[in-house]
Amino acid sequence: MFSWDLxxxxxxxxxxxxxxxxxxxLGIGLIFGLLDIANIAQPAFLILGAYAAYVMNSAYxxxxxxxxxxxxxxxxxxxxxxxxxxxxxxxRRGQESLRGLVFFFGILxxxxxxxxxxxxxxxxxxxxxYIGKSIxxxxxxxxxxxLVPCLVGVAMTLAxxxxxxxxxxxxxxxxxxxDQAALRLMGADPIRIKTIAFGIGIAAxxxxxxxxxxxxxxxxxxxxxYIGRMFAITVLGGMGSIGGTLxxxxxxxxxxxxxxxxxxxxxxxxxxxGILLAALAVRPSGLFGR
Amino acid sequence: MRRAWVSVLIGLVVVAAGVALASLRVNPYxxxxxxxxxxxxxxxxxxxxxxxxxxYVNFGTPAFFAxxxxxxxxxxxxxxxxxxxxxxxGGLVSALLGLGIGYLTLRLRGTFFSIATxxxxxxxxTMIINWEYVGGSRGISVIxxxxxxxxxxxxxxxxxxxxxxxxxxxxxxxxxxxxxGRGLAALRDNEEAAECMGVPTLRLKLFATTISGxxxxxxxxxxxxxxxxxxPDSAFALDYAVNALAMPMIGGTxxxxxxxxxxxxxxxxxxxATVTISSDLNLLIVGVVLxxxxxxxPEGILGLVRRLRAP
Numbered sequence: 001m002f003s004w005d006l007x008x009x010x011x012x013x014x015x016x017x018x019x020x021x022x023x024x025x026l027g028i029g030l031i032f033g034l035l036d037i038a039n040i041a042q043p044a045f046l047i048l049g050a051y052a053a054y055v056m057n058s059a060y061x062x063x064x065x066x067x068x069x070x071x072x073x074x075x076x077x078x079x080x081x082x083x084x085x086x087x088x089x090x091x092r093r094g095q096e097s098l099r100g101l102v103f104f105f106g107i108l109x110x111x112x113x114x115x116x117x118x119x120x121x122x123x124x125x126x127x128x129x130y131i132g133k134s135i136x137x138x139x140x141x142x143x144x145x146x147l148v149p150c151l152v153g154v155a156m157t158l159a160x161x162x163x164x165x166x167x168x169x170x171x172x173x174x175x176x177x178x179d180q181a182a183l184r185l186m187g188a189d190p191i192r193i194k195t196i197a198f199g200i201g202i203a204a205x206x207x208x209x210x211x212x213x214x215x216x217x218x219x220x221x222x223x224x225x226y227i228g229r230m231f232a233i234t235v236l237g238g239m240g241s242i243g244g245t246l247x248x249x250x251x252x253x254x255x256x257x258x259x260x261x262x263x264x265x266x267x268x269x270x271x272x273x274g275i276l277l278a279a280l281a282v283r284p285s286g287l288f289g290r
Numbered sequence: 291m292r293r294a295w296v297s298v299l300i301g302l303v304v305v306a307a308g309v310a311l312a313s314l315r316v317n318p319y320x321x322x323x324x325x326x327x328x329x330x331x332x333x334x335x336x337x338x339x340x341x342x343x344x345x346y347v348n349f350g351t352p353a354f355f356a357x358x359x360x361x362x363x364x365x366x367x368x369x370x371x372x373x374x375x376x377x378x379x380g381g382l383v384s385a386l387l388g389l390g391i392g393y394l395t396l397r398l399r400g401t402f403f404s405i406a407t408x409x410x411x412x413x414x415x416t417m418i419i420n421w422e423y424v425g426g427s428r429g430i431s432v433i434x435x436x437x438x439x440x441x442x443x444x445x446x447x448x449x450x451x452x453x454x455x456x457x458x459x460x461x462x463x464x465x466x467x468x469x470x471g472r473g474l475a476a477l478r479d480n481e482e483a484a485e486c487m488g489v490p491t492l493r494l495k496l497f498a499t500t501i502s503g504x505x506x507x508x509x510x511x512x513x514x515x516x517x518x519x520x521x522p523d524s525a526f527a528l529d530y531a532v533n534a535l536a537m538p539m540i541g542g543t544x545x546x547x548x549x550x551x552x553x554x555x556x557x558x559x560x561x562x563a564t565v566t567i568s569s570d571l572n573l574l575i576v577g578v579v580l581x582x583x584x585x586x587x588p589e590g591i592l593g594l595v596r597r598l599r600a601p
Contacts, residue, residue: 038401040349040408089585099584101347101404102539106581109532113574224528228412231405266427270416273409280398280406 005139010261011254012140018253019150022157022246023211024226025233027204030160032231033240034177035194037086041104042230043223044111045202049075049209050124050218051115057126064126065152068210072203079202080195082107087191108223115220123217131214149211154246156207160200161242173197177240225269232276297463301456308452319565321448325516327557328448329509331455333530334537334549335462336505341535342543343471344498345478346395350407351534353414354384354503356525358510363424363520366432373435373450373512380511381504388503392496399481408531415526429521432514447516454512458505462546465501474498529573533557536580542592551591
């Protein structure tokens with residue numbers, strides 16, 4: 001018995017999920033895709049963002065999205081500091097591949113364990129007036145819990161695209177990803193530009209984390225689920241192509257949603273990692289490779 | 291060749307000392323904790339053959355370890371196979387997976403390889419969770435065979451793991467001192483240049499991933515009998531991934547001694563912290579020490595010692 005209704009619902013839910021996945025992947029698209037820094041601690045910053053939103057929401061009743069935006073400067077500074085340490089310890093000495101990777105892995109671990117010490121391993125969630133609501137479009141239910149993160153995700157994608165294409169610093173980031181030496185000759189400091197880009201990438205995790213805790217309850221080890229998704233989307237989307245990231249995120253969201261609907265949610269995680277493995281093995285430059 | 295025999299002899303002496311310790315009947319917790327530390331000696335040594343000598347960072351250690359453990363679970367379920375069979379079979383199955391990721395290195399280098407191994411671990415875990423025969427996500431309980439050859443079962447497992455650890459270290463030491471180790475070092479420093487100089491890079495990489503996978507599987511195979519209740523969350527624990535790379539990094543990656551020093555120091559510290567403070571705090575300490583070491587002492591403890599010795 002194949003149900004078209006079920007499929008339509010799964011596809012719509014997948015597209016909405018995809019918009020949210022785009023928000024999650026923008027930061028790593030910038031950091032890994034453009035700067036070539038394998039920041040595997042990115043999902044930990046995402047969860048950190050989710051817990052920041054949780055604390056503001058449960059203590060002061062602040063709207064999670066506003067909380068996410070409010071924390072972006074803090075995360076930007078955090079990212080800038082992390083990049084400076086990374087640069088001073090590894091990139092400058094040309095040791096970024098092995099030890100840099102281990103460095104970020106350590107940071108991921110520190111954030112995760114610190115969170116589980118502070119908040120325990122209970123599931124946490126946020127409250128807001130619109131989270132429980134949903135609308136019905138001819139048999140297809142759209143819950144605000146997914147719609148709002150999707151819209152915010154699309155807005156973030158658009159904002160980052162415009163930033164990279166139109167502003168001075170955005171263009172400088174694109175330049176540093178293409179030719180660092182040439183940028184230096186033009187009189188700009190590549191390290192400063194990379195610090196800014198890294199900071200923006202981490203700041204994006206703050207807002208994306210607030211969206212994450214809106215969609216589903218969060219525990220500190222949720223970050224592991226997102227390592228595969230983030231990198232799958234970034235690789236599939238063509239390493240730092242902003243439009244490609246959105247398309248890849250929607251593809252992943254739809255495939256995961258269909259798998260979860262027809263085979264059970266325990267398989268959906270394997271999909272993202274399976275896609276990642278296949279993408280890495282067959283076409284490492286992604287669907288929209290430069 | 292003479293020196294190789296000497297090291298084998300030293301290994302045998304270590305095992306004999308372990309057996310002597312096993313017959314002493316000190317506090318049983320010592321064996322319980324000692325098993326975990328020795329297991330980490332095997333894991334860290336195995337990781338270092340690929341990561342330290344060859345420069346390919348494997349984040350998928352839990353996949354290999356759990357594959358060894360779950361191979362053992364299947365064999366116990368099927369025919370109550372004896373422990374030596376479990377160890378060999380667990381090692382071989384993990385070695386096959388190692389060979390597989392070895393071919394992956396043809397296309398993926400550096401970061402991409404590491405991310406792929408991470409992905410591998412999650413895919414494998416999902417498959418195990420959905421496989422009811424080995425207990426699925428609820429886990430499965432394993433009954434230890436009655437009557438171990440000597441002592442009680444934990445003491446017996448402790449001795450077995452000690453022998454495995456000595457074996458793993460001897461293998462690593464042999465690789466390091468042979469042309470294989472020099473070839474791996476060459477491809478770690480510059481793979482293109484090594485290839486151009488006639489180093490058989492693919493064969494070396496396949497060898498390193500296979501032997502590393504084998505040893506990780508061997509470390510995992512006695513795990514079901516040690517814990518007697520296997521759940522995917524414990525067999526695929528992120529602790530293995532972190533410790534596997536933290537221990538060699540803290541000890542020093544260029545010599546077989548590094549992983550041993552790292553595993554004994556960090557492993558003992560973790561066991562002490564688990565008893566005296568709390569188990570998640572000990573993981574936090576490992577994370578902080580790991581980051582401190584890669585930033586401040588990139589050559590590990592061995593590098594620090596070398597620096598002190600040099601005038």
